Amino acid sequence: MTDVKDLLLPHIRQLKTYQGVDPMEVLAQQAGIAPEEVIRLNGNENPFGPSPEVVKALGSFEHFNHYPDPDQRQLREVLSGYLGVSSDQIVAGNGSDELIDMILRMFLGAGENIVIPTPTFGMYAFSAEVCGGAVKSVPRNEIFDIDVEATVSAVDSGTKAIFLASPNNPTGNVASEAEIRALLETGAVVVVDETYYEFCGQTTLPLIDEYSNLVVLRTFSKWAGLAGLRIGLGVMNPEVALTMMSMKSPYNVNLAAEVALLASLNDRSTLLTRVQAIVAERKRMIGLLEAIPDIQVWPSQANFILCRLPEGRGQEIFEGLCRRGIFLRYFNTPQLRDYVRASVGLPEETDRVVAALAELVRG
Numbered sequence: 001m002t003d004v005k006d007l008l009l010p011h012i013r014q015l016k017t018y019q020g021v022d023p024m025e026v027l028a029q030q031a032g033i034a035p036e037e038v039i040r041l042n043g044n045e046n047p048f049g050p051s052p053e054v055v056k057a058l059g060s061f062e063h064f065n066h067y068p069d070p071d072q073r074q075l076r077e078v079l080s081g082y083l084g085v086s087s088d089q090i091v092a093g094n095g096s097d098e099l100i101d102m103i104l105r106m107f108l109g110a111g112e113n114i115v116i117p118t119p120t121f122g123m124y125a126f127s128a129e130v131c132g133g134a135v136k137s138v139p140r141n142e143i144f145d146i147d148v149e150a151t152v153s154a155v156d157s158g159t160k161a162i163f164l165a166s167p168n169n170p171t172g173n174v175a176s177e178a179e180i181r182a183l184l185e186t187g188a189v190v191v192v193d194e195t196y197y198e199f200c201g202q203t204t205l206p207l208i209d210e211y212s213n214l215v216v217l218r219t220f221s222k223w224a225g226l227a228g229l230r231i232g233l234g235v236m237n238p239e240v241a242l243t244m245m246s247m248k249s250p251y252n253v254n255l256a257a258e259v260a261l262l263a264s265l266n267d268r269s270t271l272l273t274r275v276q277a278i279v280a281e282r283k284r285m286i287g288l289l290e291a292i293p294d295i296q297v298w299p300s301q302a303n304f305i306l307c308r309l310p311e312g313r314g315q316e317i318f319e320g321l322c323r324r325g326i327f328l329r330y331f332n333t334p335q336l337r338d339y340v341r342a343s344v345g346l347p348e349e350t351d352r353v354v355a356a357l358a359e360l361v362r363g
């Protein structure tokens with residue numbers, strides 16, 4: 001009998017898993033401490049949780065026996081008002097991760113490629129590889145800005161899309177309109193992932209009617225604290241949106257996520273006040289980190305901070321933090337060998353992270 005594994009597509013057999021964040025209980029067990037003592041700053045999650053209105057709305061909603069609307073009518077209508085674009089330009093997804101996946105399934109075939117300025121969010125390369133596509137990484141420059149010339153030159157006849165996050169994860173910097181326009185002029189689909197838009201206020205949305213090859217992604221995971229409910233959205237050319245609506249799985253956004261999104265938008269002022277608190281805490285945390293000798297802190301327009309630790313000591317310091325129950329994001333890649341990324345959490349979390357880092361760096 002043949003081994004069932006021999007039936008797998010070759011590119012799927014070779015796929016490297018995308019390493020997501022572990023649950024609190026797993027992290028606590030690793031550190032040998034109680035879950036409530038864990039400091040979890042590795043997923044850029046919202047430390048304040050969702051709006052209290054979300055919890056109320058979900059608690060009193062009675063229609064979970066019904067399927068959600070496959071055409072997302074109410075959702076797209078409300079999002080249209082929120083974003084100031086027409087509802088036929090919007091598609092909602094099971095997190096923006098699903099939109100990344102859908103875009104690639106629409107455009108990218110085996111043997112074709114995407115271009116990504118790196119370092120950046122890992123899902124672009126992962127989802128491209130799931131499609132059997134190739135990934136052309138173009139290193140960002142020494143301050144992690146996009147090398148526009150090299151990125152444009154990397155686009156060839158097999159290139160279907162360019163993905164960039166602005167602010168970029170994990171470097172925290174934004175792309176300028178001129179840079180994005182230069183990429184759009186290549187004619188490839190340009191996906192501008194604005195997951196952290198609310199923490200910086202800079203958006204590419206005004207270009208959406210000018211370029212039919214532009215897709216802008218947003219999510220409710222970070223600013224609205226809904227990471228666990230999975231809801232994101234894409235804004236794009238209406239014909240591309242229509243195609244995406246016709247190929248997506250019919251009930252891709254669950255009803256709980258829809259209820260939570262509506263409640264979040266109705267309580268926007270609470271959520272945006274919290275965003276302001278995170279932005280203020282980011283500033284305070286950067287100041288404290290900069291005071292630690294031998295650590296280089298990168299400016300950030302998002303809800304996380306990238307730090308370069310003393311040369312050759314990245315892994316050791318990261319592991320020292322884990323043993324203390326402090327979980328940051330460590331990148332074991334050549335470009336980010338000695339870097340860690342810390343999400344901005346509550347002030348008491350900042351204080352504990354900074355104290356532990358100072359101690360570990362001192363050695």
Ligand SMILES: *Cc1c(COP(=O)(O)O)cnc(C)c1O
Pocket residue numbers: 044094095096097098121165168169193195218219220221227230231232
């Ligand atoms: C967190 C993150 C996402 C994932 O967003 P979801 O809506 O939770 O899927 C997408 N892009 C970037 C750059 C992120 O950092």
